[in-house]
């Protein structure tokens with residue numbers, strides 16, 4: 001019988017693996033999604049993923065790619081812990097008996113439950129992360145508003161209380177409910193179809209777990225990118241820019257940049273999605289196996 005505590009601990013370890021493997025490409029994604037629109041005759045700040053990568057390394061050093069990583073590590077490990085815990089809850093809510101096998105649609109719904117759980121941490125975490133990443137994009141010499149994640153939390157709270165910290169919650173839910181559903185359903189589906197006949201899903205196979213985790217990450221983001229673009233814009237805009245929330249962001253983007261702007265950052269997102277989530281599920285499964293060995297009754 002899967003234990004909620006083990007789901008929580010193993011999920012947290014999966015999150016640490018995910019951030020470590022995915023941070024540089026996440027940085028590139030947010031920089032591309034939020035770069036200012038070039039004026040007529042000007043060339044864009046970043047011409048693409050590789051250009052953005054080389055500019056960050058040239059202007060800020062290699063460690064520039066890992067700027068703002070303390071916040072994701074502190075936020076993402078608990079977020080993944082809650083996410084895997086929430087997935088477990090979502091599954092249990094639909095089972096009459098712990099051994100009941102769920103359909104893929106039921107796994108999708110359990111993933112959506114995980115999405116609801118994670119938003120509590122994800123919404124403020126993403127707001128802080130995006131603000132710090134965009135601030136870093138302004139380069140050396142530009143005025144620094146936030147001196148790190150804690151200062152960012154304090155200032156946001158002072159400016160607008162909890163509401164300001166949680167700005168973008170609707171957009172985060174819009175992104176993470178279907179995306180998390182997809183994430184867990186695809187992972188379980190691939191684990192199932194890649195398990196050889198006569199083998200068991202619970203035998204840990206590194207190759208199968210990496211493929212299933214990596215592809216689950218790709219499917220997660222295929223669904224998540226458009227709401228993610230709206231969310232990043234909304235969460236990093238000065239107060240009052242979009243009085244009707246992401247509806248205003250959507251209208252402005254459609255008017256000024258067209259439908260393709262909803263896929264801004266597609267390349268770095270997809271380049272990150274496979275390794276980051278392969279590492280995440282590998283970390284989760286390895287931690288779960290270790291916990292089952294060390295503490296079978298937990």
Ligand SMILES: CC(=O)O[C@H](CC(=O)[O-])C[N+](C)(C)C
Nearest residue numbers: 083176180183217220273276
């Ligand atoms: C948006 C996000 O954090 O997606 C997670 C995968 C990733 O690439 O970080 C999945 N999930 C939202 C289910 C935690």
